[in-house]
Amino acid sequence: MALLEITVAPLGTGDTxxxxxxxxxxxxxxxxxxxKYQLTPMSTVIxxxxxxxxxxxxxxxxxxxxEGAMRVSTSMKIDDRRDKESTIHGKILSVKSKL
Structure with a gap:
């Protein structure tokens, strides 16, 4: 299972x-x-x-x-792990277990 973090940003819409x-x-x-997907404050993880x-x-x-935008900038980051299963939930649990 791979994880993809994506940010899709319309440009030049006249609205912030x-x-x-x-x-x-x-x-x-x-x-x-x-x-599966999860909204974060700055992106979405799929x-x-x-x-x-x-x-x-x-x-x-x-x-x-x-939706009417004339220009779009999309940024993606991929975590494709092949040594073991990786999930959104699993990554969060891993960090929380170390806190």
Whole structure:
């Protein structure tokens, strides 16, 4: 299972708020099968098969265009671990166990 951290940012919208775009992205995520996701204050983390994550990332990148944005900047960070299973929940538990 891979993890993908994604930030999709519309540019040049004339508004400093992006929450409506984030909400639209999360509405899309609710409909996607085979993935888990978690909203964070600065991004969204998605868990699933690596090929599936790239498909979903492309859909998320297009959401602001569908909402009227004319330019979108998307940043992604991938954690694809092959030595053992990695999950969003597992990574959080690992850190909490060391606190």
């Amino acid at each position: 708020s992006v929450s409506k775009y984030v909400a639209a992205c999360h509405k899309l995520l609710e409909l996607e099968e085979g993935i 868990e699933g098969d690596i090929d599936r994550l790239f498909e979903v990332a492309k859909k998320l990148h297009n959401v602001p265009f569908q």
